Amino acid sequence: MQLGMVGLGRMGADLVRRLMRHGHRCVVHDIQPATIDVLQNAGAVGAASIDEMMSLLESPRILWLMVPAGAVEAALADLWPRLAPGDIVIDGGNSYYRDDMKRSVELSGKGIHFVDVGISGGTAGLARGYCLMIGGEEDVVVYLTPLFTALACDAHDATEDTGKHATHDIGLPTDSNAPTAQSGYLYCGLHGAGHFVKMIHNGIEYGMMAAYAEGLNILRCANVGTQKQEVGAEVTPLRHPEYYQYTFDLADIAEVWRHGSVIDSWLLGKVVEMLRTDPTLARFAGRVSDSGEGRWSVEAAID
Amino acid sequence: MQLGMVGLGRMGADLVRRLMRHGHRCVVHDIQPATIDVLQNAGAVGAASIDEMMSLLESPRILWLMVPAGAVEAALADLWPRLAPGDIVIDGGNSYYRDDMKRSVELSGKGIHFVDVGISGGTAGLARGYCLMIGGEEDVVVYLTPLFTALACDAHDATEDTGKHATHDIGLPTDSNAPTAQSGYLYCGLHGAGHFVKMIHNGIEYGMMAAYAEGLNILRCANVGTQKQEVGAEVTPLRHPEYYQYTFDLADIAEVWRHGSVIDSWLLGKVVEMLRTDPTLARFAGRVSDSGEGRWSVEAAID
Amino acid sequence: MQLGMVGLGRMGADLVRRLMRHGHRCVVHDIQPATIDVLQNAGAVGAASIDEMMSLLESPRILWLMVPAGAVEAALADLWPRLAPGDIVIDGGNSYYRDDMKRSVELSGKGIHFVDVGISGGTAGLARGYCLMIGGEEDVVVYLTPLFTALACDAHDATEDTGKHATHDIGLPTDSNAPTAQSGYLYCGLHGAGHFVKMIHNGIEYGMMAAYAEGLNILRCANVGTQKQEVGAEVTPLRHPEYYQYTFDLADIAEVWRHGSVIDSWLLGKVVEMLRTDPTLARFAGRVSDSGEGRWSVEAAID
Amino acid sequence: MQLGMVGLGRMGADLVRRLMRHGHRCVVHDIQPATIDVLQNAGAVGAASIDEMMSLLESPRILWLMVPAGAVEAALADLWPRLAPGDIVIDGGNSYYRDDMKRSVELSGKGIHFVDVGISGGTAGLARGYCLMIGGEEDVVVYLTPLFTALACDAHDATEDTGKHATHDIGLPTDSNAPTAQSGYLYCGLHGAGHFVKMIHNGIEYGMMAAYAEGLNILRCANVGTQKQEVGAEVTPLRHPEYYQYTFDLADIAEVWRHGSVIDSWLLGKVVEMLRTDPTLARFAGRVSDSGEGRWSVEAAID
Secondary structure (H helix, E strand, O other), X not given: OEXXXXXOOHHHHHHHHHHHHOOOEEEEEOOOHHHHHHHHHOOOEEOOOHHHHHHHOXXXXXXXXXXXXXXXXXXXXXXXXXXXXXXXXEEOOOOOHHHHHHHHHHHHXXXXXXXXXXXXXXXXXXXXXXXXXXXXXXXXXHHOHHHHHHHEOOHHHHOOOHHHXXXXXXXXXXXXXXXXXXXXXXXXXXXXXXXXXXXXXXXXXHHHHHHHHHHHHHHHOOOHHHOOOOOEOOEOOOOOHHHXXXXXXXXHHHHHHOOXXXXXXXXXXXXXXXXXXXXXXXXXXXXXXXXXXXXXXXXXXXX | OEEEEEXXXXXXXXXXXXXXXXXXXXXXXXXXXXXXXXXXXXXXXXXXXXXXXXXXXXXXXXXXXXXXXXXXXXXXXXXXXXXXXXXXXXXXXXXXXHHHHHHHHHHHOOOOEEEEEEEEOHHHHHHHOEEEEEEOOHHHHHHOHHHHXXXXXXXXXXXXXXXXXXXXXXXOOOXXXXXXXXXXXXXXXXXXXXHHHHHHHHHHHHHHHHHHHHHHHHHHOXXXXXXXXXXXXXXXXXXXXXXXXXXXXXXXXXXXXXXXXXXXXXXXXXXXXXXXXXXXXXXXXXXXXXXXXXHHHHHHHHO | OEEEEEOOOHHXXXXXHHHHHOOOXXXXXXXXXXXXXXXXXXXXXXXXXXXXXHHHOOOOOEEEEOOOHHHHHHHHHXXXXXXXXXXXXXXXXXXXXXXXXXXXXXXXXXXXXXXEEEEEOHHHHHHHOEEEEEEOOHHHHHHOHHHHHHHEOOHHHHOOOHHHHHHHHOOOOOOOOOHHHHOOEEXXXXXXXXXXXXXXXXXXXXXXXXXXXXXXXXXXXXXXXXXXXXXXXXXXXXXXXXXXXXXXXXXHHHHXXXXXXXXXXXXXXXXXXXXXXXXXXXXXXXXXXXXXXXXXXXXXXXX | OEEEEEOOOHHXXXXXXXXHHOOOEEEEEXXXXXXXXXXXXXXXXXXXXXXXXXXXXXXXXXXXXOOOHHHHHXXXXXXHHHOOOOOEXXXXXXXXXXXXXXXXXXXXXXXXXXXXXXXXXXXXXXXXXXXXXXXXXXXXXXXXXXXXXXXXXXXXXXXXXXXXXXXXXXXXXXXXXXXXXXXXXXXXXXXOHHHHHHHHHHHHHHHHHHHHHHXXXXXXXXXXXXXXXXXXXXEOOOOOHHHOOOXXXXXXXXXXXXXXXXXXXHHHHHHHHHHHHOOOXXXXXXXXXXXXXXXXXXXXXXX
């Protein structure tokens, strides 16, 4: 298929590369011209402006937005006067699902289709494929299937990954009702469903990161009994320093957990990688920017 | 090597089977004679009593206890008068590491070595190997290496598992300092170190289970806006039912996360398996017995 | 002053009684005629309908809504066509402050003033006065001062309460900038400010209730070491039953904390009362209806 | 009665003063001679050494330790050879109740009685009396009653405090079974019971402090919608700044809650005092030393 990608950051560029590997034709645009050049050299058609992009796309046009959540509204305003009935706009970023609901209504008023796609996979996705959580009108999503199968961490990739083993190890019959889930993409429901599932996905990710971090931190401090303690009227000392005399190698421990343990995971692989290259995590700031999925997950939990 | 296994429950029996596959000779005992027969048919030498087991083992004897944590004290009391200097006792259960410390001191007074081994892997371990976290005297642990390599989820198994890909995907050089971690077993430090690391391992596991459970539960309830709400002076209704109109298939969502997502894990594979075979989890009681590692992890965190 | 009270439940009826004690004239209405009769006997003027109430009130009319949060919208719709410019509507319930904002804008379009009042004090308020947190246009709130001073737990009441001692005990100078706070009512800011402060007040209340409940529950279970424990492979027993041999009288302990302790509070007084009359709290269901302030406080914390 | 006070810090000195006001005779000692002089001027008998103190006390001697928890062990070792059968040692500090158990056994071996007293009241206690939670042998505690009634926030004090109103407001009958609780002291049970109840008391205190702090912090930030927000690809802005336009005066709000609200408490009085004298809490470090009761409460909850 042919599609136009707006936003050529790390994720947008990798999506274009993987789509082209599977034979799709990509028209690409970004506010930074240099990023266009790079992909043009890789086989994409560069568009210096939105107008040029629109003119290069065949009808019905497929436009994939891969911009920060805070920039989607402006990008849609830009596209709005240039879109024609039947065109399809895909938001592949981390937008709030409630915005998807609002935007899909606005666009449908002009006969334009809106699809929201939550994407997981990070930098590893280019090589092994992505996990895609999709919302919108079902027939539109089905129409776009060739794009999703190209991007997804599909059956072939899965033979090199945990996917296959999940099924084989536990002796599951092939589930005829969920073929696309096993191919790495899933139609989740109407507008916003893709980003809703991705929101919860990220909420789970943060919980897992907290579990690893808290556990490893206890191991890191398991030598606290060997250290001199603060003494004073207001501070109670550690009662049993003899129980905290261990000096653990966190990288080794994370590595051994990668082999046969029930807490093995993709994230644990990243933990090993980081602890091997930066054992005290000195390169890390100790804070993360808040793209919203955690907050929104908690609000959904309250509701 | 030759060893005696005391305790032939699910884990003990599987350990014996995997050890025998790798050429080790096992003398086996359990208070339930039927479990001895089963393993005898599989090639083990049955011992009807502890006395018989002791007489069948060559010196120095290696005794592996695979009994509930609450039964270790009694098992050790049983062994105590029958042990000779140089014998090695391995506790492979989920004992509290503080008990390891105490027991190692008691046994060392008679010249007996004590090794604590935390084991992760569950029912999948027989086929793919286990993750072993080991504490005790380092030379004794090195002496037992053939047993640990037989049991561990080693390099060969890892080609069928995530282990290999963890390394390959992230382009790590082989770490010459951590060869045993990559082979699925790790000497963690002095007495109790193995069970300490296993305790934290389980604490992390419970955190991960909570993250998956809470996230999936929000998805399960994402249709709450379609349901009739309680009305009354004391209850505030859901303000925006229009945002909760999704009916998600949890098994499909868990499955798609298995393919390329950053929250993929061995536990997520179990989640898929359970949701496929029991979509409402009706078979589950909604409670778990408390074997202690969670409580102890929190106490270590406080300390 | 003269005002019309709509809603004669427990709180509405007590407000009317306290207002009348201070010389204010009350026209009262409720959908349940019996509640009107009771207050009529106590000196109020009953109105069988909203229309009758409106005709009995002098201009500018002051209407005080004391209905469940879920019923405010309907009550306002009822009043809407009957209100005239200059009239004042007070919402004394537990409405969400965001609704106050919306409603104040709607009413101001017709020249009608809106005031939100968060009220704390419960059943004790009739006798000792209430704590009033007020939002709206400042001049309108000032105009209503006679009502607020009548209802508030003012200086005179405070001599019989903790209020006075708070000041005397800690040697505070009279703060000329906060005279109304010391009189038991406070203008907090524009529309919604009163209910915002009340929302957080309730969030704090729930936190305090949790602190008392969790602490008392530990005391209640401090005899756990005297009880027979569950034994089994999957359950780790209490390691030190000898440390949990106490049988505490919770009512006595709560009572002694009322005398000179730093955790003394009005809520602790209620705890004593309940534990004295119902030691096992058998009359309580173990759940509370959710009127929203807790949920909303958490969402405000996230924002 | 006559007693010897060891430890003349803030609490120890105030206890001596209050005991003397009620006619008790105090022999006082501290490692800092200056503190002895001050109390000697106030009517106490100074003892330059433990030996001197022991010689000045009549048999059976009553020794009250008011030293940091970490110094109790050393103080008891000092006393040990000088104590005679029948002597009574009282630990009035914040010792761990498990230490009380151990120490009472050790002392009883020599015929010496041990009493643990948890004390709440802080700097206000000298004037209004303290809340005393007491553990030990019941007959010994009864023998010491004159000391406890002198120190406690008793009925007379209570007329100036919340204690009386707690009873009067809620119409409770006098409970003949709990006369001492209403007098501000309570025999809680065998050795350690006093410090156990005090431990939980402090755990509750910390929970209440957290509730106030979290609630007030939300109010403090209720103007966040008026502030310029960080913008960027990784940060999701506040969705509804229009809902957070309030600028609240925290001292006024805390003050109004002191008048008739259900969250009124002694701690809230301290909050008002602090916010009045130091509105931004600039004098506070933002951390507290950890004297252990919080940690121990959590461990008791786990057990």
